[in-house]
Amino acid sequence: MKKQPVSLKNLADELGISISTVSRALKDNPIIGHELTQKIKDLARARNYIPNPLAMGLLRQQTKMIGVIVPDLVTHFYSSIISGIEEVAKENGYYILIASSNESLEKEKEAVNNLLKTRVEGIIACISQETSNFAHFENLIQNEIPLVFFDRVAEILNVPSVTVDGTEAAANITRHFYANGCRRIAYISGPDHLNISKHRKEGYLKGLKECGLEFNPELLVETKLNAGDAAIATRKLLELKQIPDAIFGINDTVAFAAMKEIKKHRLKIPEDIALVGFTDEFHSTVVEPTLTSVTHPTFQMGKEAARLFLNRLKKGQVQQK
Amino acid sequence: MKKQPVSLKNLADELGISISTVSRALKDNPIIGHELTQKIKDLARARNYIPNPLAMGLLRQQTKMIGVIVPDLVTHFYSSIISGIEEVAKENGYYILIASSNESLEKEKEAVNNLLKTRVEGIIACISQETSNFAHFENLIQNEIPLVFFDRVAEILNVPSVTVDGTEAAANITRHFYANGCRRIAYISGPDHLNISKHRKEGYLKGLKECGLEFNPELLVETKLNAGDAAIATRKLLELKQIPDAIFGINDTVAFAAMKEIKKHRLKIPEDIALVGFTDEFHSTVVEPTLTSVTHPTFQMGKEAARLFLNRLKKGQVQQK
DNA sequence: TTGAAAGCGCTAACAG
DNA sequence: CTGTTAGCGCTTTCAA
Numbered sequence: 001m002k003k004q005p006v007s008l009k010n011l012a013d014e015l016g017i018s019i020s021t022v023s024r025a026l027k028d029n030p031i032i033g034h035e036l037t038q039k040i041k042d043l044a045r046a047r048n049y050i051p052n053p054l055a056m057g058l059l060r061q062q063t064k065m066i067g068v069i070v071p072d073l074v075t076h077f078y079s080s081i082i083s084g085i086e087e088v089a090k091e092n093g094y095y096i097l098i099a100s101s102n103e104s105l106e107k108e109k110e111a112v113n114n115l116l117k118t119r120v121e122g123i124i125a126c127i128s129q130e131t132s133n134f135a136h137f138e139n140l141i142q143n144e145i146p147l148v149f150f151d152r153v154a155e156i157l158n159v160p161s162v163t164v165d166g167t168e169a170a171a172n173i174t175r176h177f178y179a180n181g182c183r184r185i186a187y188i189s190g191p192d193h194l195n196i197s198k199h200r201k202e203g204y205l206k207g208l209k210e211c212g213l214e215f216n217p218e219l220l221v222e223t224k225l226n227a228g229d230a231a232i233a234t235r236k237l238l239e240l241k242q243i244p245d246a247i248f249g250i251n252d253t254v255a256f257a258a259m260k261e262i263k264k265h266r267l268k269i270p271e272d273i274a275l276v277g278f279t280d281e282f283h284s285t286v287v288e289p290t291l292t293s294v295t296h297p298t299f300q301m302g303k304e305a306a307r308l309f310l311n312r313l314k315k316g317q318v319q320q321k
Numbered sequence: 322m323k324k325q326p327v328s329l330k331n332l333a334d335e336l337g338i339s340i341s342t343v344s345r346a347l348k349d350n351p352i353i354g355h356e357l358t359q360k361i362k363d364l365a366r367a368r369n370y371i372p373n374p375l376a377m378g379l380l381r382q383q384t385k386m387i388g389v390i391v392p393d394l395v396t397h398f399y400s401s402i403i404s405g406i407e408e409v410a411k412e413n414g415y416y417i418l419i420a421s422s423n424e425s426l427e428k429e430k431e432a433v434n435n436l437l438k439t440r441v442e443g444i445i446a447c448i449s450q451e452t453s454n455f456a457h458f459e460n461l462i463q464n465e466i467p468l469v470f471f472d473r474v475a476e477i478l479n480v481p482s483v484t485v486d487g488t489e490a491a492a493n494i495t496r497h498f499y500a501n502g503c504r505r506i507a508y509i510s511g512p513d514h515l516n517i518s519k520h521r522k523e524g525y526l527k528g529l530k531e532c533g534l535e536f537n538p539e540l541l542v543e544t545k546l547n548a549g550d551a552a553i554a555t556r557k558l559l560e561l562k563q564i565p566d567a568i569f570g571i572n573d574t575v576a577f578a579a580m581k582e583i584k585k586h587r588l589k590i591p592e593d594i595a596l597v598g599f600t601d602e603f604h605s606t607v608v609e610p611t612l613t614s615v616t617h618p619t620f621q622m623g624k625e626a627a628r629l630f631l632n633r634l635k636k637g638q639v640q641q642k
Numbered sequence: 643t644t645g646a647a648a649g650c651g652c653t654a655a656c657a658g
Numbered sequence: 659c660t661g662t663t664a665g666c667g668c669t670t671t672c673a674a
Contacts, residue, residue, distance in 0.1 A: 055651035057375040079395045376667035379650045
């Protein structure tokens with residue numbers, strides 16, 4: 001018994017005119033008489049006519065949908081980036097379809113496939129931390145399906161991307177620690193194949209060097225970017241003969257996990273150990289002791305990613321001619 | 322230059338057979354010869370054929386999309402509900418389209434309209450805190466477009482809904498405070514037209530009564546559910562001649578804001594003032610001092626909401642016959 | 643066992 | 659100024 005949405009045909013029949021006339025009137029084609037146009041528009045409004053996007057899509061081969069893949073949805077970092085993407089998308093008449101990879105390569109591939117099935121016009125993605133093989137993305141590129149990366153980038157792929165330069169920020173943090181008297185500055189890193197991870201580590205090393213501190217391998221721990229791993233990494237650091245006086249976590253998940261672990265060891269932040277992480281505005285205010293942190297302009301990043309994407313899309317369409 | 326996706330026609334042409342044969346083979350119609358079926362399937366795979374959902378949708382009048390409206394995307398509470406919805410949706414071959422109302426009625430209406438434009442098959446929503454007029458949702462009901470509410474519900478509308486019974490939980494919290502010696506238990510509430518808000522307030526009052534505490538109007542402050550308002554409400558409480566010894570915040574946003582405000586006043590939690598909020602698992606672990614809290618099974622709620630929705634959808638389709 | 647044709651809703655070239 | 663028609667990709671009668 002579900003009511004069918006009103007179609008152009010319905011309107012045309014009701015007025016006893018042809019479909020094309022209705023179609024034209026609705027788009028203000030000046031070729032149609034003024035009164036008639038008005039009459040048609042009135043009826044359309046009365047019947048609550050909504051153009052069927054499937055018909056349009058079929059005709060134009062475009063769905064007005066952008067696929068967005070994030071490593072995880074429930075982190076403020078990503079959800080606020082998504083908000084940014086959505087805002088710009090909406091302004092441009094686009095919708096976004098969100099998929100989460102849960103930091104898994106398998107799920108990421110699946111997400112790409114699913115999005116392709118829905119015929120999104122392209123994909124904006126942040127690669128999962130497991131992803132070091134990019135075949136599924138290369139496939140998109142070969143098929144000339146617009147692709148944009150944000151935050152975590154597959155650098156070999158030469159895809160338009162939005163990232164915050166972590167190298168300088170990480171170097172700054174290290175210098176900041178040094179300035180505050182820290183001499184055993186530890187760094188909890190992520191996998192090297194993630195650009196952000198690589199850059200931040202480079203920054204850390206650069207910072208150490210500039211401060212004249214020697215790099216101490218036992219103070220650099222690599223983790224997968226999840227809380228469990230980060231906790232283990234922190235424990236390792238806290239069980240050194242000589243514990244670090246500062247810990248620098250590569251992102252908020254890691255920093256939070258480290259914080260919990262430090263508290264468990266009954267150490268005071270920042271008196272016993274200074275702690276810094278990359279994070280975003282929200283958590284830096286709620287969490288206590290306030291996490292010193294490099295904030296990411298997440299919302300802005302999202303908007304920028306969407307803009308990049310839309311540009312890429314336009315270019316593709318021009319070339320098509 | 323964008324490559325067109327492969328269509329049935331492409332495959333048919335390449336094999337020199339008709340489209341319908343290809344279509345049938347691909348769905349294992351036994352009417353087609355075995356070898357031919359195989360040959361067709363092989364080619365389809367080789368050419369990476371993906372059925373065009375727009376064509377299918379047009380034919381069947383269904384988009385396999387569910388619209389989801391949340392008051393805000395960047396809260397862990399909602400994003401984890403969304404994850405739950407997504408999981409069940411995906412299992413059933415559905416996609417979700419997310420829209421955020423930003424707690425604004427205007428935006429909520431806009432979201433409904435936008436979703437309708439994309440021809441989602443129905444909507445799963447959590448109403449904004451501004452929403453006390455439900456015309457836009459009634460409209461859906463009249464048009465027999467499946468609708469499911471979660472968390473915040475328009476009770477007059479008689480729509481399938483998923484909520485956690487806050488009445489008992491709130492009464493429990495109040496009793497818990499009492500048991501710990503609190504006698505001036507304050508409650509920071511939300512607008513009365515939100516069911517969750519109403520129920521929790523009722524629970525608070527019920528709890529007071531059961532403990533033999535008299536209700537003190539100055540200890541009940543109503544807010545809009547945002548941080549700014551909640552901070553003001555908290556300040557009001559902290560500036561009473563006799564400050565409360567316990568504060569109960571209606572949700573996490575409110576509780577966090579209260580926490581910040583209490584700290585600003587240099588009061589200790591829970592020594593000077595006990596603080597409790599409804600929230601979810603994540604924040605209850607990160608935030609310090611650990612927020613005593615009633616946790617919501619958000620992921621489960623999302624899954625349940627999706628299930629309800631899918632059931633509702635099926636019912637609609639059966640009736641359609 | 644296979645093909646031809648209609649039709650889902652819409653636009654746009656082509657006729658009047 | 660308005661109507662007719664073809665076609666977007668697909669399924670599904672109906673014919674063969």
